């Protein structure tokens with residue numbers, strides 16, 4: 001097991017400075033989670049659900065209030081140094097980069113923190129710069145980089161220590177669509193190399209595209225852990241029909257909701273029978289490319305957690 005979390009609790013005290021005892025906030029309320037080796041695992045949940053707190057505890061930045069967490073068999077409190085040696089952390093945003101270093105210097109610096117010998121550190125930096133499409137910019141100062149390029153430096157930095165477990169917190173924030181697509185391909189490569197990946201995201205398409213399994217977190221606890229497809233089936237309440245049409249199907253019994261995206265009509269129906277009725281209605285009128293689809297991860301998420309927290 002790469003990650004083993006049992007009854008993890010973390011509380012914070014609100015209020016700072018002279019106020020000795022502010023109100024207590026529970027970020028994690030007895031969370032239990034297993035992530036097997038070599039899995040890409042998504043953590044989904046609304047703002048404030050506790051995802052970042054969990055990532056911080058797993059990366060030994062934050063101590064739990066109670067409960068246990070093990071990473072690659074090492075306890076995050078008792079064996080923090082061992083844990084740190086085997087993980088890579090990529091938190092979103094621009095935190096933790098020194099603008100006055102070049103991309104290459106950044107990677108060499110981090111390699112020295114991992115105590116990687118010089119020759120190997122140089123080769124590793126070259127390999128990562130090329131892998132993340134930064135070779136042309138390797139010797140430019142990071143402060144001159146765009147947000148997306150900084151994000152790639154973050155990624156490269158997270159991979160310097162050849163980690164067995166990589167924690168990604170909102171990794172595609174600030175990336176353009178091409179960079180985000182490249183990132184998804186990179187995740188696949190990292191898994192093929194035998195690594196385990198834990199990724200927090202608000203991007204349902206991303207989770208669906210890259211994750212073997214996802215865990216829905218709400219109010220510091222686990223709502224469900226499943227494959228994206230399994231979750232979709234679990235929520236099995238609704239069936240969707242998609243078709244390229246402008247026909248109005250709202251009068252058909254069992255149609256709950258319709259929306260059009262990029263010329264594709266999506267119809268949410270109560271069950272298989274009403275989905276069938278919509279399919280028949282459209283096929284009878286000569287509409288092509290009609291298909292019944294299970295709910296997408298985003299629909300399941302909204303179903304289970306509600307609209308709260310989606311307006312990020």
Ligand SMILES: Nc1ncnc2c1ncn2[C@@H]1O[C@H](COP(=O)(O)OP(=O)(O)OP(=O)(O)O)[C@@H](O)[C@H]1O
Nearest residue numbers: 012013014025027046047048049050051052053054
């Ligand atoms: N340093 C802190 N001091 C006080 N409360 C905190 C602190 N950090 C987090 N919290 C609170 O703990 C709860 C969980 O926060 P956390 O950042 O783990 O959620 P999250 O799921 O990562 O949210 P987001 O999607 O917005 O990143 C929230 O109620 C938050 O306000």
